[in-house]
Amino acid sequence: MKLYCFGESGNAYKAALTLELAGEDWTPEFVDFFRGATRSPEFRAINVMGEVPVLVDGDAVLTQSGVIQDYISSKTGKLGGKSAAERREVLRWMFFDNHKVSGVAGTLRFNMNFLPEDKRNTDVNGFLSMRLHSALKVLNAHLEGRDWVASDDVTIADLALCGYLFYPEPFTFDRVQYPAIDAWLGRIETLPGWKHPYDLMTRAFPGA
Numbered sequence: 001m002k003l004y005c006f007g008e009s010g011n012a013y014k015a016a017l018t019l020e021l022a023g024e025d026w027t028p029e030f031v032d033f034f035r036g037a038t039r040s041p042e043f044r045a046i047n048v049m050g051e052v053p054v055l056v057d058g059d060a061v062l063t064q065s066g067v068i069q070d071y072i073s074s075k076t077g078k079l080g081g082k083s084a085a086e087r088r089e090v091l092r093w094m095f096f097d098n099h100k101v102s103g104v105a106g107t108l109r110f111n112m113n114f115l116p117e118d119k120r121n122t123d124v125n126g127f128l129s130m131r132l133h134s135a136l137k138v139l140n141a142h143l144e145g146r147d148w149v150a151s152d153d154v155t156i157a158d159l160a161l162c163g164y165l166f167y168p169e170p171f172t173f174d175r176v177q178y179p180a181i182d183a184w185l186g187r188i189e190t191l192p193g194w195k196h197p198y199d200l201m202t203r204a205f206p207g208a
């Protein structure tokens, strides 16, 4: 399988980490996002939405990190929850992640680190930060007294929600401020086969 991705993308990381922890054979295909590659006609022919990640598995071309995670989990029978009810719980937290956690964290991190300095807007970033911390409080409260988000074992919901939370660039998130999230990230880091995003995918800015 081939995953179109780049190291700085937390959305791609969710797919890459799911592939890795499910034990799948895959290779990363670097997409030069910061030089506009996702806007090129060649890339749009692969994904009309102009986004990474994209997973190619034979004739199957899948986009949206959650769909890719669901595909890998369904294909391997791993990381998906143990019943239909758990599966719905997995999906519930993945939708929450995509909308309220990663959707905001990814934009805020981009604005604070990768946008040219003269284009950074303090008010916009303040608003995004407020939204992010509201969502992180929900996640932290949910994780108090439990090890995993949607089951008694790790699922793709955990691997979605952690998508941006291992990155070193500042985006107003400090895991020590959220003890339950901190402990849960520690559990993810110690899963056999876990890798940091910068060790799984090619970075656009390797020296940064």
Ligand SMILES: N[C@@H](CCC(=O)N[C@@H](CS)C(=O)NCC(=O)O)C(=O)O
Pocket (backbone or CB within 6 Å): 008, 009, 010, 011, 012, 033, 038, 039, 050, 051, 052, 053, 063, 064, 065, 066, 098, 106
């Ligand atoms: N909801 C999508 C979000 C994907 C996404 O935003 N990808 C970013 C990189 S992290 C991207 O490729 N953006 C291209 C663009 O906005 O032009 C998913 O979960 O896959």
